[in-house]
Amino acid sequence: MGARYRTEAINGVDGRSRVPGGLDVAVASPLKADADPTATNPEQLLALAWATCLNGTAQVLVGEQRRTAVRVEVELHPVIPGPGYEFHVDGYLSAEGLSEAETEDLLARAHARCPVSKLIGAAATVHTHTEAYAG
Incomplete structure (x- = not known):
């Protein structure tokens, strides 16, 4: 295809x-x-790309009956030992009306399916979390 x-x-x-x-x-x-x-800097662009992709994927999985939100934090750290730098990335998913366990399941399914997650998800410096929905 x-x-x-x-x-x-x-x-x-x-x-x-x-x-x-x-x-x-x-x-x-x-x-x-x-x-x-x-x-704008690369850290902001990475945060926007993953937040947009991961949330879009979560929305596909829950359908129109629930709202979801994704917040991404990106930090730039020196590589030790060097040379250069690396990104430390944390993605946070929240979902309206879901329990913590249901949100964790949704996050796992969305992270497994999201193309940006597939690109960065194997890195040791990338982590996912759930958080309460603030709508």
Whole structure:
């Protein structure tokens, strides 16, 4: 079976990342002292990608009868021993009207099915959690 969807992103020397015909954002490293404080960084983009994908997957699994929400935290840590850095990522799922056990089951099923989870989920620095629904 062929691809169901395809896109691309381009990042150049102009401090912008763009999706042709779509999203166009200023980007900067959070480690750069003189970075534009309004610019987006890779950590934020990763958080948005996983939160959007994991929540969309959870919504497919519960259907229209329940609301779900996903919150993702991304931290940048130096690799020890170096060189370089690594992401530490925590995803939190909440679901309206589900018990903690039911939410944990939903999270496990959504995490197993979400394409971004499949991409990052095997990393030792990626963790999932449930939390109370705040709607």
